[in-house]
Amino acid sequence: MVIIQNRQEGIFAMGHSQADKARTHERIVELAAKRFREKGLDGIGVADLMKDAGVTVGGFYKHFASRDALVAEAVATAFKSWDRMVDEARAKDDGLLTFTGLLEQYLIEDHTDNPSDGCTFAALAPDLARSDIRTKAVANEQLKRSIDVLTSLIGAADDGSSRQKAIVALSAMVGAMSLSRLAEDKSLSREILQATLAAMRQLA
Amino acid sequence: MVIIQNRQEGIFAMGHSQADKARTHERIVELAAKRFREKGLDGIGVADLMKDAGVTVGGFYKHFASRDALVAEAVATAFKSWDRMVDEARAKDDGLLTFTGLLEQYLIEDHTDNPSDGCTFAALAPDLARSDIRTKAVANEQLKRSIDVLTSLIGAADDGSSRQKAIVALSAMVGAMSLSRLAEDKSLSREILQATLAAMRQLA
DNA sequence: TGTACATCAGTGAACGCGCGTTCACTGATGTAC
DNA sequence: TGTACATCAGTGAACGCGCGTTCACTGATGTAC
Numbered sequence: 001m002v003i004i005q006n007r008q009e010g011i012f013a014m015g016h017s018q019a020d021k022a023r024t025h026e027r028i029v030e031l032a033a034k035r036f037r038e039k040g041l042d043g044i045g046v047a048d049l050m051k052d053a054g055v056t057v058g059g060f061y062k063h064f065a066s067r068d069a070l071v072a073e074a075v076a077t078a079f080k081s082w083d084r085m086v087d088e089a090r091a092k093d094d095g096l097l098t099f100t101g102l103l104e105q106y107l108i109e110d111h112t113d114n115p116s117d118g119c120t121f122a123a124l125a126p127d128l129a130r131s132d133i134r135t136k137a138v139a140n141e142q143l144k145r146s147i148d149v150l151t152s153l154i155g156a157a158d159d160g161s162s163r164q165k166a167i168v169a170l171s172a173m174v175g176a177m178s179l180s181r182l183a184e185d186k187s188l189s190r191e192i193l194q195a196t197l198a199a200m201r202q203l204a
Numbered sequence: 205m206v207i208i209q210n211r212q213e214g215i216f217a218m219g220h221s222q223a224d225k226a227r228t229h230e231r232i233v234e235l236a237a238k239r240f241r242e243k244g245l246d247g248i249g250v251a252d253l254m255k256d257a258g259v260t261v262g263g264f265y266k267h268f269a270s271r272d273a274l275v276a277e278a279v280a281t282a283f284k285s286w287d288r289m290v291d292e293a294r295a296k297d298d299g300l301l302t303f304t305g306l307l308e309q310y311l312i313e314d315h316t317d318n319p320s321d322g323c324t325f326a327a328l329a330p331d332l333a334r335s336d337i338r339t340k341a342v343a344n345e346q347l348k349r350s351i352d353v354l355t356s357l358i359g360a361a362d363d364g365s366s367r368q369k370a371i372v373a374l375s376a377m378v379g380a381m382s383l384s385r386l387a388e389d390k391s392l393s394r395e396i397l398q399a400t401l402a403a404m405r406q407l408a
Numbered sequence: 409t410g411t412a413c414a415t416c417a418g419t420g421a422a423c424g425c426g427c428g429t430t431c432a433c434t435g436a437t438g439t440a441c
Numbered sequence: 442t443g444t445a446c447a448t449c450a451g452t453g454a455a456c457g458c459g460c461g462t463t464c465a466c467t468g469a470t471g472t473a474c
Contacts, residue, residue, distance in 0.1 A: 016436045016450050024450080040330060042246050045427060058431085059451045067428060115330075123330055125382035126244060126319075140388050167380075167399040172372060175379025178329035184344050195371040203403075220417050220469040228417080249460060262464085263418045271461060415470080423463070430456070437448080 025063050028053045032074035033081075037123035038116040041071055041131060072134040078120040079142045085119070086149060099153040099169070099204045106173050107197040112180045112189055121146075121170075122177035146170055154204045165203050172196050229267050232257045236278035237285075241327035242320040245275055245335060276338040282324040283346045289323070290353060303357040303373070303408045310377050311401040316384045316393055325350075325374075326381035350374055358408045369407050376400050 031053050035044045046067055047057045064070045089105040090097035105111075106119065115123045120142070128139040150166035176196035183189040235257050239248045250271055251261045268274045293309040294301035310323065319327045324346070332343040354370035380400035387393040 016448095017438085018450095020437095021450060040244075040246070040334060042244070043334070046429085047427080055450090056452050057429090058453060061429070062450055121383065121386075125386060126327055126330060129382075129385040130244060130247070136386075136388060139386055143383060143386060144392070164399040164402065167396055168376060168403040171379035171383055171396065171400050172376040173379065174382060175375035175377065176371075178333075178378060178382070179325065179347060179375055181333040182325075182329060182340075182343055182347060184340060188348070192371055192375065195368040196375050198368065199372040199407075220415095221471085222417095224470095225417060250462085251460080259417090260419050261462090262420060265462070266417055410474100412472105412474085414472080417467105417469085419465105419467075421464090421466105424461100426460080427458080428456100429458105431454090432452105433454105434450105434452075436450085439445100439447080441443100441445085 021062075024053070024055060024059075028055075028063060029070070029073050029077050032070055033078040034116040036071070036074055037078055037118065037120060041075075041124060041127040041135075046070075068132045068134070072132060072138055075120060075124070075128070075131075075135050076138045078124075079138065081117060082119060082142070082146065097153065099150070099155075100201055102150075102153060103169070103173070103197055103200050107176060107193045107200075109190060109193065111177060112193065115181065119174065119177060121174045122181070125174065125178070169200050169203060172200055225266075228257070228259060228263075232259075232267060233274070233277050233281050236274055237282035238320040240275070240278055241282055241322065241324060245279075245328060245331040245339075250274075272336045272338070276336060276342055279324060279328070279332070279335075279339050280342045282328075283342065285321060286323060286346070286350065301357065303354070303359075304405055306354075306357060307373070307377070307401055307404050311380060311397045311404075313394060313397065315381060316397065319385065323378065323381060325378045326385070329378065329382070373404050373407060376404055 028049065032044075032049055035049060035052070046060050049070075050057050050060055060070075064073070085105055086097065086102060089101045092105070093101040111118045120128075120139075128136065131139070147163070147166050147170060150169055151163045154162040154165050154169070173196070176192050180189040180192040183192065232253065236248075236253055239253060239256070250264050253274075254261050254264055264274075268277070289309055290301065290306060293305045296309070297305040315322045324332075324343075332339065335343070351367065351370050351374060354373055355367045358366040358369050358373070377400070380396050384393040384396040387396060
């Protein structure tokens with residue numbers, strides 16, 4: 001086993017054992033999940049990804065059947081940061097997650113400035129709509145799950161209006177994040193986040 | 205002058221006159237504006253674009269300094285279909301355009317199914333955020349203009365709330381369109397459009 | 409009005425380059441005896 | 442427990458291919474006389 005110091009991932013062990021392979025695999029996927037959200041699904045190549053993960057190109061196909069297979073896996077991993085965001089909001093609310101708490105966690109400048117750790121819909125929606133069948137399936141599952149999570153947070157109105165509100169909230173959140181990233185003027189960018197936050201707060 | 209019959213553009217004249225050049229230029233830009241929205245800013249190459257426009261690759265640089273220059277021009281043209289959408293909504297409202305009329309023109313299945321003729325934000329927001337400085341400038345101008353148009357449609361509340369509502373509406377519209385394109389399930393796709401339409405109607 | 413000539417829109421092949429993918433190889437791991 | 446060997450994670454160079462861009466060329470246009 002060899003100890004590697006790498007710019008991207010810090011210090012890690014690289015070797016030939018099965019455990020080493022699993023760690024390398026995870027490292028590639030986690031990195032791809034970030035880079036894809038940052039640069040788009042076509043924005044970074046296999047060679048650069050492997051280099052950032054501290055390995056060489058040739059080994060790629062020991063881990064993935066194709067680039068598209070990595071994309072599908074990385075997008076699934078990227079979506080987990082949504083779950084992580086939900087969890088963090090829950091922690092801030094002292095374990096009692098509210099719709100407002102989630103909104104506040106999502107519609108913030110830090111999220112605008114860091115697509116690589118943020119919502120995959122906001123970072124990649126058009127790419128996902130055009131993507132490989134497997135990747136699209138992953139995105140569709142997450143879309144349904146996200147609507148369900150928001151629906152349950154909004155409340156127990158049994159007339160179906162909480163689901164409708166959840167869909168509106170998700171749309172507004174994703175749209176606002178996309179547009180706030182487009183705005184070069186920081187104050188406009190903030191205005192978009194704040195206007196949407198205020199309006200969505202009143203929704204529930 | 206030569207008469208050309210082409211799959212993409214029908215019958216058109218191709219020649220060497222200045223007027224011919226202007227027509228060819230316009231044809232390339234209009235086509236690029238569609239294809240980019242359909243396939244993403246990296247989704248189609250110079251050669252294919254020129255072929256679709258009925259000319260050969262070599263002539264490209266008689267029209268554009270670089271691919272990026274075409275992207276900037278095509279994105280500007282693509283945004284004009286927003287203006288066109290506003291105009292069409294105005295025509296449907298018998299010249300008296302309303303906020304609701306515009307919402308109804310935007311949040312429809314036909315728009316979901318045809319990105320190539322639709323809203324550039326919904327089709328390309330993440331691409332635009334990562335794009336060339338000129339393209340980004342074009343997108344920023346349009347963002348401000350779109351907010352202004354919606355603000356004036358929503359009403360003359362002078363407390364600034366109509367601008368806030370305009371921003372929320374734009375965010376929700378763009379987000380809903382992006383997500384409805386992602387949804388493989390047609391009924392979910394429609395549900396997203398309808399939920400957002402209903403909620404935004406109540407906004408103004 | 410007619411002719412000679414410069415311009416330049418469009419052609420089609422070629423260029424270097426980066427991409428996804430393949431491959432023969434190396435050497436650590438883990439297993440069979 | 443020790444040794445021989447098969448496996449396979451990772452290497453580094455090479456592959457074909459499509460991309461943006463360049464270039465020498467063609468021939469219609471438009472202008473100067």
